[in-house]
Amino acid sequence: MDLSELDYDLPPEAIAQTPAPRRDAARLLVVGRASGSLEDRAVADLPRLLRPGDCLVVNDSRVVPARVYAADARGRPVELLFVEPERGGRWTALVRPGRRCGAGAELQAGPARLSVAAVLADGARLIERRDGTILDLLDTQGLPPLPPYIARHAKPAPEDWERYQTVYARTPGSIAAPTAGLHFTEELLARLSARGVEVLALTLHVGPATFRPITAARVEDHVLAPERVSVPVGVATAVDRARAEGRRVIAVGTTTTRALEGRAAADGRVRPGAGPVDLTITPGRRFRVVDALLTNFHLPRSSLLVLVAAFAGRELVLRAYRHAVRAGYRFYSYGDATLIV
Numbered sequence: 001m002d003l004s005e006l007d008y009d010l011p012p013e014a015i016a017q018t019p020a021p022r023r024d025a026a027r028l029l030v031v032g033r034a035s036g037s038l039e040d041r042a043v044a045d046l047p048r049l050l051r052p053g054d055c056l057v058v059n060d061s062r063v064v065p066a067r068v069y070a071a072d073a074r075g076r077p078v079e080l081l082f083v084e085p086e087r088g089g090r091w092t093a094l095v096r097p098g099r100r101c102g103a104g105a106e107l108q109a110g111p112a113r114l115s116v117a118a119v120l121a122d123g124a125r126l127i128e129r130r131d132g133t134i135l136d137l138l139d140t141q142g143l144p145p146l147p148p149y150i151a152r153h154a155k156p157a158p159e160d161w162e163r164y165q166t167v168y169a170r171t172p173g174s175i176a177a178p179t180a181g182l183h184f185t186e187e188l189l190a191r192l193s194a195r196g197v198e199v200l201a202l203t204l205h206v207g208p209a210t211f212r213p214i215t216a217a218r219v220e221d222h223v224l225a226p227e228r229v230s231v232p233v234g235v236a237t238a239v240d241r242a243r244a245e246g247r248r249v250i251a252v253g254t255t256t257t258r259a260l261e262g263r264a265a266a267d268g269r270v271r272p273g274a275g276p277v278d279l280t281i282t283p284g285r286r287f288r289v290v291d292a293l294l295t296n297f298h299l300p301r302s303s304l305l306v307l308v309a310a311f312a313g314r315e316l317v318l319r320a321y322r323h324a325v326r327a328g329y330r331f332y333s334y335g336d337a338t339l340i341v
Contacts, residue, residue: 001219001283006309007300008321015149016335019163024188027329027336031320033312038323043183043337052196055242058252059178060201062169065142070109072100078107081145083175083207090117090128101125112137145175147333173205179296179333180253200238203230204259219282219306226276229259236272248291254304257290264288283310292341297324297331312340
């Protein structure tokens with residue numbers, strides 16, 4: 001598929017700049033894959049939309065305050081987005097502007113002294129701290145890593161510390177929120193459980209792959225970088241049991257989808273364990289585990305939109321997006337959601 005086939009027109013005012021007043025007050029577009037139907041609902045309607053016995057799988061990775069503002073030796077500003085820890089207390093980081101951060105460059109972030117230990121092949125930097133740990137730096141100087149299409153991303157509001165995090169976030173490690181999960185409240189989860197929906201949690205730490213642009217002309221030529229995944233034995237067993245009993249497996253988000261499909265064996269059984277998942281989902285792939293998908297509206301020409309098109313079909317997805325634009329849905333991380341069944 002040519003990347004240009006996953007383009008659509010979106011007015012700038014449709015990009016959500018703030019979250020809904022209440023998490024589950026977001027709108028929900030229900031998309032029927034078989035029927036092609038589109039139904040306008042709300043996230044709060046999920047207990048009525050899902051069936052008893054459905055298996056709902058969420059990503060419980062916790063977003064770390066990964067964005068840090070520093071200055072180079074001449075006092076010029078440098079932005080760092082810390083991605084993941086490496087050996088010896090060093091961290092991989094994306095930096096901007098890169099020309100100020102060659103190997104050996106010295107940086108100052110508040111009282112913390114940093115240096116660029118190496119420039120990696122993909123352009124990321126290996127950062128070390130001389131007077132403490134980078135974890136301590138993130139605790140004291142780090143900011144929520146809001147995406148750049150949110151105008152205040154450089155100066156997050158107090159509400160972002162709570163709202164750019166799911167209520168069930170547990171294990172720190174993501175540099176972007178698994179945004180489909182932002183719509184859930186403790187009350188909504190309790191209502192789903194009372195409905196007989198089985199709620200399970202795995203962990204996929206969202207890395208730069210989720211927002212790096214596709215540069216290949218054909219989506220099949222794009223390769224997503226690996227992301228760290230952990231699927232507990234109990235979760236794998238429960239998902240396999242649901243499939244064997246003919247119950248639906250519903251992934252909350254593209255990250256959960258990548259984790260489940262990436263850990264699936266040829267027969268569809270989910271392999272428990274921890275490690276990197278390097279699966280890139282493109283149109284034509286057969287989904288072995290996931291029967292339905294709850295996800296936000298994604299950027300044109302993005303790998304996330306590619307995954308959704310692979311799941312529901314390009315024509316239906318773009319028709320749903322055109323409807324959402326006309327109907328005034330809010331797009332992207334703090335926006336509304338789709339339920340594709």
